[in-house]
Amino acid sequence: MREKKKKRFTWKKYHRWFGLVLSVFMLVFCVSGIILNHRQLFAGCEVSRSLMPSAYHIKNFNNGIIKGSIKINHRISKTPSDSILAYGYGGVWLTDAEMKSWKDLNKGLPQNVDGRNIRNIVQTKNGEIWCAAMMDIYRFDGKEWKMFPLADNEERIADITLTKDSTSIIAMTRSAVYEISGKKTDAANEKRDAISEKTNVTRKIIGQPEGFVPEVTLFKTVWNLHSGAFFGLAGRLVVDAIAIVLIILSITGIILFILPYRIRRQKQLQARERMVKLGKQMVLNAKWHNKLGYTTIILTLWLSITGMCLRPPLMIPLAMNKTTEKVKDGNVWHDKLRAIRWDAAEGNWLVSTSEGFLRVDEHFCKNRFYWIRSNRQR
Numbered sequence: 001m002r003e004k005k006k007k008r009f010t011w012k013k014y015h016r017w018f019g020l021v022l023s024v025f026m027l028v029f030c031v032s033g034i035i036l037n038h039r040q041l042f043a044g045c046e047v048s049r050s051l052m053p054s055a056y057h058i059k060n061f062n063n064g065i066i067k068g069s070i071k072i073n074h075r076i077s078k079t080p081s082d083s084i085l086a087y088g089y090g091g092v093w094l095t096d097a098e099m100k101s102w103k104d105l106n107k108g109l110p111q112n113v114d115g116r117n118i119r120n121i122v123q124t125k126n127g128e129i130w131c132a133a134m135m136d137i138y139r140f141d142g143k144e145w146k147m148f149p150l151a152d153n154e155e156r157i158a159d160i161t162l163t164k165d166s167t168s169i170i171a172m173t174r175s176a177v178y179e180i181s182g183k184k185t186d187a188a189n190e191k192r193d194a195i196s197e198k199t200n201v202t203r204k205i206i207g208q209p210e211g212f213v214p215e216v217t218l219f220k221t222v223w224n225l226h227s228g229a230f231f232g233l234a235g236r237l238v239v240d241a242i243a244i245v246l247i248i249l250s251i252t253g254i255i256l257f258i259l260p261y262r263i264r265r266q267k268q269l270q271a272r273e274r275m276v277k278l279g280k281q282m283v284l285n286a287k288w289h290n291k292l293g294y295t296t297i298i299l300t301l302w303l304s305i306t307g308m309c310l311r312p313p314l315m316i317p318l319a320m321n322k323t324t325e326k327v328k329d330g331n332v333w334h335d336k337l338r339a340i341r342w343d344a345a346e347g348n349w350l351v352s353t354s355e356g357f358l359r360v361d362e363h364f365c366k367n368r369f370y371w372i373r374s375n376r377q378r
Contacts, residue, residue, distance in 0.1 A: 020257050023250035029307065030243040030250075037227055037236050040135070043112040058090075065090040070121050072129070085129070091116040092131065092145075108145030109138065119159055125166040132160035137171050137180075150178050151201065159339045164362065172351075175334045177204050177364065204364045206333050206351065214332040215355075216325035219310070219318040226306035242299045245292055249300075252289040256282065 035042045049056050058065060067088040082097035090113075091106040109116050110133075119132040129140040130148075134156055138145040155173040163170060168181040182199040208214075221230075228235030259282040266275040293300075308314055328334045339352040343359075351358040 016257060019253045023253050026246055026250045030247045033227075033307075034240050034243050037240060039114070043110075043114045046112065061088075061090075064088050066093075068120065069095075070123065073123060073127065085121050087118040087121050087131065089113070089117050092118060092121065105140075106145075107143070108147075109133065119157060120161065122160055122162050122169065124162060124169065130160060130169055132157045132171060137169075148180070150203075152203075153178075155335075158337050161340055161342065164342045164344065170340060172337055172340045174337050175205075175331055176337075177206065177340065178202065179204065205331050206337070206358070206360060206364060208332040209358065212332065214325040214327055215322040217319055218321045218323060219315055221323065222306050222309045222318055226303065226310060238299075239303065242296065242303045245296050246300055246303070249289060249292055252285045252292075255285050256289060259285070 035045075049058060056063065065088045066086050069084050069086045072083045072085060084095050084097060084099075085105065086093045086095055086099075091104075091109060094103040094105045095101060106116060114134045115136075117134040119134070121129065121131040123129050131138050131140070131145065137148045137150060137157060137160065139148050140146075150171065150173070153173055153176075155175055157171065158174050159172045161170050161172075162168070163179070163181075168179060171178040171180060179202045180199065181202075224230040226239070228237070228239035231238070259278055263275055263278045263282070266278060309318060333353060336354045337351065338354060341350050342348075343350045346359065348362065349360040349364070351360055
């Protein structure tokens with residue numbers, strides 16, 4: 001009996017100290033996990049880079065602030081002949097060929113970092129300037145950017161490009177392509193500060209190439225299980241609830257670690273009333289700490305273990321192994337599309353995906369695919 005009691009005390013001691021160290025990390029992981037699980041909801045919350053490590057500080061347009069540029073056709077855009085639009089993770093700037101003068105051109109774009117993460121900028125034959133940010137498509141009206149909504153789209157924008165005749169826009173999300181075409185009119189007679197009322201938006205799904213079997217890495221599967229995305233919004237909310245439980249367990253555990261020292265201190269000061277009050281608080285915290293811990297142990301272990309699998313060394317074997325993917329809504333390219341360009345030499349679209357490259361005919365017809373498998377694992 002004495003040995004059993006001694007063993008129990010030893011395990012309690014280990015749990016006490018081990019839990020104290022882990023609780024600090026657990027609080028950070030749970031809070032950051034909830035934020036990442038609802039990225040768009042927290043997109044407006046910003047943290048100054050001055051509070052972050054030096055590697056995150058902005059100096060001379062580093063960290064992808066500038067990742068591309070496009071020379072503007074001054075004849076139709078009424079800009080100086082050497083005008084260049086530079087874009088990247090920090091938005092859009094107007095500069096010259098020598099990049100000596102810089103003008104902020106972010107008016108109309110969201111203030112948050114995600115909203116100003118520009119994927120690409122294009123200019124049509126009639127002078128319209130379009131850009132693809134992380135979540136939306138925008139058109140420049142000469143003074144500011146105007147959002148162009150893509151109906152029924154809740155995905156990230158992957159890329160934007162021009163059709164082969166440079167008169168229309170192809171916007172690509174992570175799962176589909178949207179062709180944005182407007183009424184062809186004389187640019188001199190058309191107001192460029194408004195999109196034509198006859199603008200048409202057509203959503204197209206790229207079909208399944210012959211011999212292509214959609215696969216998914218075990219890492220991606222575990223990621224979806226960890227975030228709850230595997231079960232949709234309901235799954236994410238359940239994961240959020242588990243994270244809140246872990247936060248409560250961490251806080252009550254820290255309180256249970258501190259209270260005995262405070263009680264002993266009050267005993268030395270002979271403050272009986274204060275000592276009794278702290279004792280009741282300790283009993284209440286222990287009750288809820290143990291009750292929550294016993295009740296949710298399976299769910300908390302699920303969240304903790306899947307979270308451990310998303311970091312080395314456990315993530316390495318998961319990222320190297322694939323399983324057959326369950327196709328969502330009949331789209332084998334769900335969340336796999338990355339970039340698109342028109343290949344004039346071949347006369348078709350060259351599409352970059354997370355699985356390799358794909359050649360698609362001009363109208364995205366299902367029967368004209370050429371699958372180029374990549375050896376790169378992503």
